[in-house]
Amino acid sequence: MAALLTFTLAACGGANEDKGNKNAENKPANTNTNKPNGNASTPPPAEELLPEEGASLLVWEESTDFEFLESVAADFKTKYNVDVKFEHVPSPDQADRLANDAPAGLAADVVMFAHDKLGNAVEAGLLFPNDLLEEDTKSAHPDAAIQASSYGGTLYGYPKSVETYAVFYNKALVKDLPKTWDDVVAFSKTFTDNNAKKYGIMWEARLLYFNYPFFVNKGGYIWGKDNTDPTDIGLNNEGAIEGAKYMQTMAEILPLKAENITWDVKTQLFSEGKVAFNIDGPWSISSFKDKVDFGVIPLPDMPDGSKSISLSGVRSYYVNSYTKYPNAAKLFASFVTNKENALKAYNMLGILPSNKEAAADPAITNDPILSGFIKQFENSVPMPSIPETNNVWTPIEGAITKIWNNKDQDVKAALDEAVNTIKESLASGK
The missing domain is CATH 3.40.190.10 (Periplasmic binding protein-like II)
Incomplete structure (x- = not known):
């Protein structure tokens, strides 16, 4: 069961009259360390990546996940000295709302939705590639989850769960x-x-x-x-x-x-x-x-x-390309999906984690209910994105x-x- 699991979608959102008039402060961040195809030197390894000075983050998530997320945020604050706040936006609504709110500087730094909305978000230029933490992410998650969280051969997501x-x-x-x-x-x-x-x-x-x-x-x-x-x-x-x-x-x-x-x-x-x-x-x-x-x-x-x-579907965290704090956002998306927090999500939310080490934990593989979904996920293909x-x-x-x-x-x-x-x-x- 070393190659596993968990999944869902996104829609809706309000119009924004100013979305065509991007102020300089609301343009996608474009520092050397965050250029997907820049000419900067080889990105630093994950342990050297540091958040921007004075960074703070807003994350869109389901309100049912807030207790779990607040626990993760406290640990993230201790490690990186970055405050993280959360706003309830249903997963099915996030992709469309991101399209409306991101150019206006109103969207969260980190969003979470199912992979079938990924193509639209990438085509609209709304997401940063998962570049600086790409290798860590690929080694921590099964190929199916990586494939689902990628578009056009580029990895964008930090897989949370599979379904x-x-x-x-x-x-x-x-x-x-x-x-x-x-x-x-x-x-x-x-x-x-x-x-x-x-x-x-x-x-x-x-x-x-x-x-x-x-x-x-x-x-x-x-x-x-x-x-x-x-x-x-x-x-x-x-x-x-x-x-x-x-x-x-x-x-x-x-x-x-x-x-x-x-x-x-x-x-x-x-x-x-x-x-x-x-x-x-x-x-x-x-x-x-x-x-x-x-x-x-x-x-x-x-x-x-x-x-x-x-x-199958894969829910992943994604980094808004208009964020002022891309490094901090990428670090949080990776942090919330690591083995420790994936197991915490399983225990608190009952979800099937994408993280391979977490999914292989006896607590999950011996779960009489979730083990059936785990086995079926091994014989699944991601929905087209x-x-x-x-x-x-x-x-x-x-x-x-x-x-x-x-x-x-x-x-x-x-x-x-x-x-x-x-x-x-x-x-x-x-």
Whole structure:
């Protein structure tokens, strides 16, 4: 388990009338030690990097993390004599708010969001590369987390946590854990009773995010070149079509309209003991505690024996390119994600740390719940972070809904239509 884990997103924010008029003090900092491709001498090793004199930092984070962060900030103050304050900004809102507030000098020095918003932020010139602490970061985190926190071959993030989905199971209903999807199908045929609202397994069937294992199993993909080439769409190739046909057969054991299998519906049914297996992420653990005696296992293998490859997300800290204190900001982003603080985050917040040493700690690997997500993360790929990905989700959701709801639906026709819509959207620049 030495190469591990944890994940989510960002949106929203207020407009700023002055964002086109950058005052000198609000231009991105550009000292020699912070030029991503400058001609300065080799950056100093991490232990020689010092914060700017008089530096103080503002960090955007979820308010639920404040107790943890204040503890970290106290240690950071002791080590570097830098004050750190925090402002509650939901992770899904940070990237868009950064775009509005950074040029005006109103944004935090350090922000935190899921990697799928990274491309937009980099393209807008809002982030400093993780340059001075790059080697330390790469050695401390698994390749998947580094890949997710990079864009265009450059590392920007300081990975905090990793996330993917796995299978929650009700221990009172399940005696033999499934090894393959065929096992799940066989169990569901004996358990599912639509009239009684009892189902062997549930997941949000309309979403590509959760159906990705079916598409990728036979060679489908979202973008070419490891999800970096928007000119190559693999969602209607032969492999994707074959995988989607197998997905279509799952409607037989989950006989509901795809649009009716929402998070709220399946969460309630699992809590009531009417769903045996529930595909979801670690963000839902708190919804089931004290309600269901459950365990978590990786996704079942495909019928051909191959692993089910899920999509994963990585939440990372990033340094605002408009900060007045880039050195201090980089030091804090690295400090808050080191082994000691990653374990503290696990103990206080219950998150799956990206830090490899922390993730390999027995406290985590022996955790009966989180270990299931850890194992699945090892068989996951990061969600694409290029901006064009925003054009994918809605058309493919429409295609999957058609395929799921109608057993006679021509799978190729539905996927071809969705991919054409994606191409048209990309061509129009929307």
